[in-house]
Each structure stands twice: as C-alpha cells, then as structure tokens.
Ligand code: UD1
C-alpha cells in the first residue's frame with residue numbers, strides 16, 4: 001500500500017485539558033497501546049517518506065514513546081498553540097521544498113484506517129489534481145465540527161467552523177474530520193495566507209480550502225465512516241474509541257477462524273495473535289504480548305498477558321496467565337491457577353487453585369490442587385523445576401530454588417525444600433495420630449455440659 005511520495009504531519013500539541021490527566025492525551029492507551037502509536041501504525045502501512053510530529057512544550061514523553069516504539073519521526077515543538085493552521089506552519093522549516101503529497105492527521109483521532117488514507121492519496125494524485133482532499137463524514141451529532149461547503153459543481157469551496165457558521169451552513173450534514181491530503185507544492189503558500197480573524201482567534205487549517213479555491217485550484221471530499229473518525233477529547237470519548245477498536249479486533253479474530261461465544265465480552269490488545277479453531281468463552285481479557293496457537297480452548301473469565309499457548313491446550317475457566325507463561329501442547333490450566341514466567345510442557349496439567357511462578361514444569365506432569373511455588377523470599381526470585389511425569393500432591397509448597405525429578409511424587413501437604421530425585425517420593429508432613437472412639441467420647445462429654 002505504498003504511497004512513497006507522501007509526508008505526514010501529525011498534530012498533537014493540544015493540551016487535552018478535558019482528559020483531566022497528567023499524561024499527555026495522545027499517550028492514553030487504546031487496546032493496550034498509546035493512541036498516537038495506534039495512529040502511527042496505520043500511517044506506516046502507507047509507507048510515508050517522512051513523518052513530522054507536532055508537539056507542545058513539555059511533551060517529551062510523547063516523543064520518547066514514539067521513538068521507543070521504533071518510529072522514525074521528526075518532532076517539532078509548537079511553542080504557542082495558535083490553532084491547527086499554525087501547527088501545520090511549524091512543519092514548514094523541515095519540509096521546505098517538499099513537493100509530494102502532505103497528509104495532515106490529528107494525534108487524537110487514532111482510528112483512521114490505511115485504506116482510507118490510501119483512497120485520499122489516490123484522489124489527491126488523480127487527474128483532477130485537487131489542491132486539498134478533505135476527509136468528510138456525516139456525524140450523528142455534527143454540532144462542534146467544521147462544515148464542508150460544497151458548490152454547485154461538486155467542488156469543495158470552503159470549510160466553515162461551527163462557531164463561525166450561519167444557520168444555513170450549520171444545517172450542512174457533511175463535516176470536516178480534520179484529516180487532509182494536500183499538494184505539498186502549494187501547502188505552505190496557503191498556510192502563509194492564514195489569518196486569525198475568526199470566532200476563536202486561531203489560525204484555522206481549514207481556511208486553506210477557501211484560499212486554494214481563490215488561487216484557482218479545486219478541492220474535493222473523500223467520505224469516511226464516522227467510526228474511523230472518533231476524536232478523543234475526554235475519557236468518555238476514549239471509551240468510545242476503545243469500543244470501536246475492540247470491535248475491529250474481535251471481527252479480525254473471527255475472520256481468522258476463532259469462535260467467540262460472546263464477542264462483546266472479549267477484550268483484545270492491539271497485538272493479540274489468535275490461531276484457527278480457537279474457542280474463546282465469555283469474559284476473557286487479553287493484555288499485550290499474547291499468542292494463542294490453533295485449536296486452543298479458552299474458557300470463560302480468563303486474564304491473559306505476555307503469554308504463548310501452543311496447539312490444543314485448554315485454559316480456564318478463571319485462569320490467570322501472566323508475562324512469561326509458555327503453555328505447551330494439550331496442557332491444561334484450570335480454574336484459579338496463576339502462571340508467571342513459567343514453562344508448562346506438553347500435556348502437563350495444573351487444574352485447580354495453584355501459583356506457578358518462575359518454574360519449569362515437565363511434560364505430562366500433574367500439579368495437584370493448591371500447589372504453590374514459593375519463588376520469592378522477600379529479596380530474590382528463584383526457580384522451581386518439576387520433571388516430566390512428576391506428580392505434585394495437593395497443597396504442596398515448593399520452596400525455590402528446588403527441583404523435583406522426572407516421575408517423582410510429592411505427598412499432599414508437603415513443604416519441599418530439598419531436591420527430590422527422579423522417581424522418588426517426598427513427604428514432609430507430620431505423621432497422623434488416630435485415637436479410636438475419641439470423637440464420640442468428646443461429643444458425649446460436650447452434650448452433658
Ligand atoms: C478541528 C477542525 C474542525 C474539525 C475538527 C474534527 C480546525 C480549525 N478545525 O477542530 O473543522 O471538524 O477538528 O475533529 O482545524 N492542535 C495542535 N496545535 C494547535 C491546535 C490544535 O497541535 O495549536 C492539534 C490538537 O492537538 C488536535 C488537533 O490539532 O490533535 C485538532 O485540534 P482541535 O483543537 O481539537 O480542533 P477542533 O476545534 O476539534
């Protein structure tokens with residue numbers, strides 16, 4: 001989907017006051033990653049030559065996050081936030097002489113798809129050679145959006161901001177999403193002519209449409225879907241964006257051959273990988289870094305992050321798989337079992353009420369109910385190794401570092417502090433004392449009182 005003669009300017013200098021947050025708005029996550037990274041991921045699919053990121057003062061954290069995620073952007077600081085037109089002007093120095101297409105995107109509108117961007121660029125480079133292609137949409141509630149004023153010939157004549165619009169103009173259904181594809185040869189000539197003589201006293205980028213028309217160039221609209229154009233200005237809108245993205249991820253998982261019994265209750269991360277013939281029950285949450293192979297069954301109410309699950313394993317209900325969990329083929333991880341930084345080899349079972357942390361569990365080992373790997377002594381974490389085919393009795397505490405050999409058994413209720421040889425039995429509980437008839441005697445005594 002390469003559009004190589006393209007540069008993108010991403011506007012993200014806004015303060016995001018309505019988020020009421022110490023975190024810059026564009027770093028708030030959707031589907032487990034910062035919204036600016038969601039936008040850059042979509043943008044990268046069209047392979048722009050340059051990405052210019054416009055940030056405000058004190059927003060270094062945004063630049064750091066973008067670089068840490070591996071995007072190569074050129075960051076420019078907009079010292080005073082004088083409007084979207086002024087923000088685009090900030091890119092002039094780094095983009096001077098650039099003659100390709102220039103895409104303008106908003107960092108807080110992260111759901112735009114690569115297909116839509118490609119459509120806009122195709123129209124921009126088409127034979128009509130429009131100076132500006134504006135992504136329009138028909139919002140359910142158009143109130144605060146700029147309105148697209150289309151002339152008799154179908155040309156986009158100008159954009160009027162809601163605050164500056166007449167009654168008639170406000171009745172226009174088609175609105176400005178903010179996303180534009182602009183002819184780079186004329187962009188900065190147009191922004192140089194912007195004035196702040198308007199209701200907000202800002203330099204509006206939207207005015208470049210009227211200015212382009214005055215210069216004898218045409219402008220046009222590509223229409224997009226409202227769902228793609230959700231802008232995030234508040235926590236409520238962040239939740240809307242999350243819902244839209246989750247629906248996309250659910251649909252993709254189902255298209256790839258997974259069954260979601262109740263899709264709306266399954267939450268994915270941006271990078272969740274789900275194989276074929278995977279069945280996911282209701283109320284399952286996937287944090288970042290999860291790969292689920294084919295034929296796996298994930299029963300209801302599981303929380304899974306940073307985990308790899310091999311073919312045909314069964315997980316849950318009510319399992320918690322934490323970062324570093326590596327679950328082998330046909331292994332079973334049952335209810336109220338927590339696994340962290342541990343490999344559970346093929347066919348092993350931990351079906352009930354256990355904590356397996358910093359451990360290696362061999363193939364076909366059986367981990368009894370209530371088994372705990374005591375991996376932390378308050379200072380360091382240590383490893384537990386359980387051999388293939390070992391049988392760990394219920395309620396065993398494995399005090400790490402410790403190894404249980406292949407085929408060994410630990411007795412129920414044991415506290416294992418020393419290594420257990422292969423095929424040995426280790427029991428550490430105290431011996432049982434039985435006093436015949438004592439229970440009946442005790443009851444009789446109590447009854448008398
Ligand atoms: C803008 C459009 C409006 C459109 C709407 C869609 C203008 C003048 N208006 O209005 O037609 O319907 O988006 O959501 O463009 N920003 C900066 N520096 C600034 C000002 C803004 O970087 O000085 C960034 C913001 O961080 C944000 C984006 O530009 O990402 C849009 O700014 P915002 O103030 O939200 O514009 P709107 O008033 O919503």
Ligand code: MG
Pocket residue numbers: 231233
């Ligand atoms: Mg806005």
